[in-house]
Amino acid sequence: MSDATFKIFRGSHQIGGCSSEFRLGEHRIIIDFGANLPGTENVQIDDNALVETVFRNDNDIIATDAVLFTHYHGDHVGLKCFVPKSIPIYIGGTAKEIMKIIASRVDFRNEKTGAAELPKMPVIERMIPYPTGGTELNFSGISVTPLYIDHSALDSYMFVIEMDGKRILYTGDFREHGINGDVFERLVETYVGKVDILITEGTMLSRTKETAANIVKTEEDLGCEATKVFAAHHENVVLVSSTNLDSIMEFYHAVPDGMAFLCDAYQAEIMQAAIKAVNKGKYRYGKNIYVLCPDNKKAYMHDLNDRHFIMADKTKYDEKGFIMLARPNKPMFRKLLAGLHDPHIIYSMWSGYLKGGKCEDKNIVDFLSGHDDKEHLTPLHTSGHAYVETIARLIEKTQPEVIIPMHTESADEFAEVPEFAAYKDRVNGLRDGETYKIG
Ligand SMILES: [Zn+2]
Known part of the structure; x- marks a missing residue:
């Protein structure tokens, strides 16, 4: 037996x-x-x-x-x-x-x-x-x-x-x-x-039902849609899980010419590890990655060894227009968001975390407050x-x-x-x- x-x-x-x-x-x-x-x-x-x-x-x-x-x-x-x-x-x-x-x-x-x-x-x-x-x-x-x-x-x-x-x-x-x-x-x-x-x-x-209503079926679709949204707005703020590397790389590769890509040192380090590991061209360096360091302290860059990472300087990215990966629980991003003229949010997480969702997330709801109407927010997410x-x-x-x-x-x-x-x-x-x- x-x-x-x-x-x-x-x-x-x-x-x-x-x-x-x-x-x-x-x-x-x-x-x-x-x-x-x-x-x-x-x-x-x-x-x-x-x-x-x-x-x-x-x-x-x-x-x-x-x-x-x-x-x-x-x-x-x-x-x-x-x-x-x-x-x-x-x-x-x-x-x-x-x-x-x-x-x-x-x-x-x-x-x-x-x-x-x-x-x-x-x-x-x-x-x-x-x-x-x-x-x-x-x-x-x-x-x-x-x-x-x-x-x-x-x-x-x-x-x-x-x-x-x-x-x-x-x-x-x-x-x-x-x-x-x-x-x-x-x-x-x-x-x-x-x-x-x-x-x-x-x-x-x-x-x-969520799947049927979503126009973004694949990560590739997400990249294509992101290119259009980024090109139409000057200040793009993306909310995406910091370890959802496929989506992050799609956003990064979708940055239009002339615009800058921004994230904090933690996110940059995760991207560095991912690009090093997935080396078949699917994850690759493209544009420089501008790293946002609180109080402009270069110390935050210490684990970023690749030449593609550059400390962000507002004068360099502000005029060009940018795509910024933001983390709603970090005060730095709330401050940055408050200082923008007309930010457009790309929401790339499960809809259940939004206001009235199945699993409402206070940080996300607070971050999006005042920016969550159709004109200022585009949902772009794939499961x-x-x-x-x-x-x-x-x-x-x-x-x-x-x-x-x-x-x-x-x-x-x-x-x-x-x-x-x-x-x-x-x-x-x-x-x-x-x-x-x-x-
Ligand atoms: Zn899982």
């Missing part, structure tokens, strides 16, 4: 905050250990309870051969500091570099403010980068092949897992409409093929997650006997989606904490 099992600790019926387990006999691996997204409804297991559930006692710690992170979004890595020190942790090499840039600032700030949070850097320092090129890792009979996949976090992975004679695809968050999405089909054909079980994210199942058509094609290409949805608010409706009709009898929804026998 088989003793291979799969369990979703949290994330079977919600977006984010996820963590799962593959177990074979006395050994197990954990995939992701995420914090709940702010505003998550129907929270049955809060973050503290998740930590206690996943690592109840010494036996749980001894049994865990590894914690594997799919990518750096907080709803997948947010509880990383609570992974016991003896357990190896894995993530993509570039993802690790980006997390280090973020952690150096967060730890520094918390030290200054005396915040009671655990320091982030030590746990990131000990993360092991995934091997490249479809090389498999083996954890006491659980084989894992990490596959680099397109998502709104750079350097994300899905996993082919083989255990007890079964082949499983665990997608994590993914899509195929980003800058690296064009290789999706080939990747699935080459490294995945037929599987017994498909465990797939389904974020967009509850957002199909980080797979559209229904992409999931349907993945199902067709992998021909799973069993489909387990997760990272979705619509797990119970998965089998009713018209695009999945031919496979509806194979859908096997799990509850959080339910043990699924793989064999």
Whole structure:
């Protein structure tokens, strides 16, 4: 009798905050250990309870051969500091570099403010980068092949897992409409093929109306639209997640001739790490990147080694017109925005954070106040997650006997989606904490 099992600790019926387990006999691996997204409804297991559930006692710690992170979004890595020190942790090499840039600032700030949070850097320092090129890792009979996949976090992975004679695809968050999405089909054909079980994210199942109404379907569309908007306005202020590198690079490459591109040193450092990592021409230097330093202190530039980064000087960019990546939680950008004559906002984040949205964000709402009418704001955003058509094609290409949805608010409706009709009898929804026998 088989003793291979799969369990979703949290994330079977919600977006984010996820963590799962593959177990074979006395050994197990954990995939992701995420914090709940702010505003998550129907929270049955809060973050503290998740930590206690996943690592109840010494036996749980001894049994865990590894914690594997799919990518750096907080709803997948947010509880990383609570992974016991003896357990190896894995993530993509570039993802690790980006997390280090973020952690150096967060730890520094918390030290200054005396915040009671655990320091982030030590746990990131000990993360092991995934091997490249479809090389498999083996954890006491659980084989894992990490596959680099397109998502709104750079350097994300899905996993082919083989255990007890079964082949499983665990997608994590993914899509195929980003800058690296064009290789999706080939990747699935080459490294995945037929599987017994498909465990797939389904974020967009509850957002199909948003998708239908959005003219920006792909990151490439976003770049094309951005060029038009930038050319029509002199002071362009872009709100985009600082780690959504595909969108950031599209905005950067869309800067019209004669205009300047501005961001702060933190954002510039993340761009530098990303351009260094994605060197096939998809991410590349173009125009100079003017770096905004508070009080004009060059010290903020110390980690920017490339000649394309230049300290911003108002006299140089003000006349030309500019595209500025702004961060609503930073006072510097609020001050800059207040000093502009007629700014145009390009809003490139999920609409749920806006006023009256599902997950209203106070910083964003305050920043946009007075600028959020149609004349002064253009929404330009594409989802980080797979559209229904992409999931349907993945199902067709992998021909799973069993489909387990997760990272979705619509797990119970998965089998009713018209695009999945031919496979509806194979859908096997799990509850959080339910043990699924793989064999
Ligand atoms: Zn994600």
